[in-house]
Amino acid sequence: MSNIKAWIVSLRLRTLPLALSTIFMGSFLAVDSNSFRMSVLIWTSMTTLFLQILSNLSNDYGDAVSGADNEERQGPQRAIQQGIISLKQMKRAVVATSLLALISGLILIFISLRGDHLYAFIFFLMGMAAIAAAIRYTVGRNPYGYRGLGDFYVYLFFGLIGVGGTFFLHSGTWEWPIILPATAVGLFSTGVLNLNNTRDVESDKKSGKKTLPVMIGRKNAAWYHFFLIALGWTAMLIWLISFESRTGGWLAVLSLPLYIKNIIAIFRFDAPPSKLDPELRNLSVGTLLFVLLYGIGIFLS
Numbered sequence: 001m002s003n004i005k006a007w008i009v010s011l012r013l014r015t016l017p018l019a020l021s022t023i024f025m026g027s028f029l030a031v032d033s034n035s036f037r038m039s040v041l042i043w044t045s046m047t048t049l050f051l052q053i054l055s056n057l058s059n060d061y062g063d064a065v066s067g068a069d070n071e072e073r074q075g076p077q078r079a080i081q082q083g084i085i086s087l088k089q090m091k092r093a094v095v096a097t098s099l100l101a102l103i104s105g106l107i108l109i110f111i112s113l114r115g116d117h118l119y120a121f122i123f124f125l126m127g128m129a130a131i132a133a134a135i136r137y138t139v140g141r142n143p144y145g146y147r148g149l150g151d152f153y154v155y156l157f158f159g160l161i162g163v164g165g166t167f168f169l170h171s172g173t174w175e176w177p178i179i180l181p182a183t184a185v186g187l188f189s190t191g192v193l194n195l196n197n198t199r200d201v202e203s204d205k206k207s208g209k210k211t212l213p214v215m216i217g218r219k220n221a222a223w224y225h226f227f228l229i230a231l232g233w234t235a236m237l238i239w240l241i242s243f244e245s246r247t248g249g250w251l252a253v254l255s256l257p258l259y260i261k262n263i264i265a266i267f268r269f270d271a272p273p274s275k276l277d278p279e280l281r282n283l284s285v286g287t288l289l290f291v292l293l294y295g296i297g298i299f300l301s
Contacts (some may be wrong), residue, residue: 019052024167028295035171062138103268159186180239187232248297
């Protein structure tokens, strides 16, 4: 693998659609409330992509330092693991991406909340928390990803804060029912993490990385995945039935077969763990498709 290709692999491009799903859902909800702003969409997308890349690079760095990335790992081989990228180089990339996320976030706050100093300060604190969370998943003393807390943070930042915060930056207002579509995206995003951790359950167990599947076991992780997807769809259906005034939003239901296929895959206990790897991409892209179909339906209504 060349050095350039190694960096591209480290960026984990297949995770980026999931990051955009959060921003697009919040933006489509803003369209639905007639408060959409293109500048907010552009800068929330930029900031979120930087944060996702930061999380990916930090994860490579932290897992390499801890030994979680080893020869028994079922997923793609990491560049540090193969010796193509050094720990020092990865650390520099983490610092650079953190700065890019910070700068992009500050521009976003300026164009969205200009003149509203209180909310600007609150979103600045939220942005700093997002940067810290992206790094601390596997880096530092007692990282939260090694204590089974990664799922909670993914739901929080990809769901409630990501979707709800994007909507607020567009509209300057908060509407409690927004929690329902935010929960759907947050739970689907948590499902991607659960697939990743279920795939790596054996190697994580040996390296001391206590993810949720390590704690509850492979079969319980499959049932946990089922409930993540089922509860996500339940939240979205409640939104569509009770709060969505435009019937076009139901177009999102066309993505449901992809989720059913994903659930079936994780319940195939006799298949090797490596078979779950394509399902990470499928659920990530499926979540983006779910959001895009919802948005297209909103525009067409």
